[in-house]
């Protein structure tokens with residue numbers, strides 16, 4: 001008798017694998033990781049102490065309701081607690097969102113290229129991904145996204161700023177787009193990098209959520225707040241969406257360490273925003289340097305820059321690695337480089353200049 005293997009859902013066959021940004025080598029010449037849009041600063045001292053204190057309770061389950069964090073978030077963003085839901089990073093909340101809205105036969109629209117988890121969470125739910133190509137200048141094509149809406153559309157992701165291009169959707173165009181979306185289709189404004197935006201014409205999704213019951217805002221503690229390793233993100237959405245997100249959450253998914261650190265981070269925003277300002281200043285230095293070297297760039301409002309390297313994508317990533325910085329290639333489109341430590345940014349700029357000359361770009 002031939003042994004049969006366990007039957008798995010055929011929907012998983014085509015699910016792309018999430019490729020994490022590669023880490024910097026522990027020993028050897030490679031020193032800097034600019035491949036995962038992380039915050040280069042270590043945790044703030046007060047936050048670290050709070051997290052370490054929570055480690056002493058590791059024999060206990062965390063507070064499943066995240067009550068302390070929910071109260072702090074409700075106060076900080078002036079929203080009812082019933083409109084909040086947390087998850088294991090905002091990618092966890094994105095998964096909860098898809099599970100709450102879409103299954104086999106349903107469609108989820110998202111820009112492409114964008115955050116690589118979107119097609120994964122959609123396909124894992126058995127729903128149909130509907131990627132809509134960015135415009136030539138790397139921005140959301142909101143007209144094409146509106147045209148892609150069908151009877152089967154259940155969810156639409158808007159990534160503002162977009163990962164990996166850093167480009168933004170402006171207030172008037174986003175409002176016009178939202179006006180075209182049927183009220184029974186949920187629009188998720190993924191604002192993972194909102195704290196790095198300096199363009200005054202980009203909306204705060206929370207303002208849009210207040211008057212639109214089909215808008216949900218997705219935020220994270222992983223980027224500006226510097227807690228990527230703890231996995232905590234949250235959504236702000238009207239009932240019944242927020243309630244559905246709490247149902248689709250992994251029970252006890254957000255650890256007590258993460259909850260304590262997130263609360264303390266919300267109380268330390270002054271210090272954190274100084275760091276964000278420093279990263280934004282570094283971004284300006286990097287962008288200026290790249291423009292002086294002649295690179296064509298789209299305006300980035302996130303903690304990374306995007307080089308449309310096309311067929312040179314892998315070669316460029318390899319050149320960076322030889323010089324000591326790991327970047328994130330997305331072949332065949334381009335390379336995303338996180339704004340990191342000043343020395344790392346300087347090395348990257350040097351490699352970019354040399355590469356452009358060598359390749360006669």
Ligand SMILES: Cc1ncc(COP(=O)(O)O)c(C=O)c1O
Pocket residue numbers: 036037088089090091092115159162163190192219220221222228231232233
């Ligand atoms: C646009 C966007 N959304 C969400 C996430 C998820 O981040 P996390 O799960 O760490 O909150 C990322 C991470 O890179 C991202 O780029």
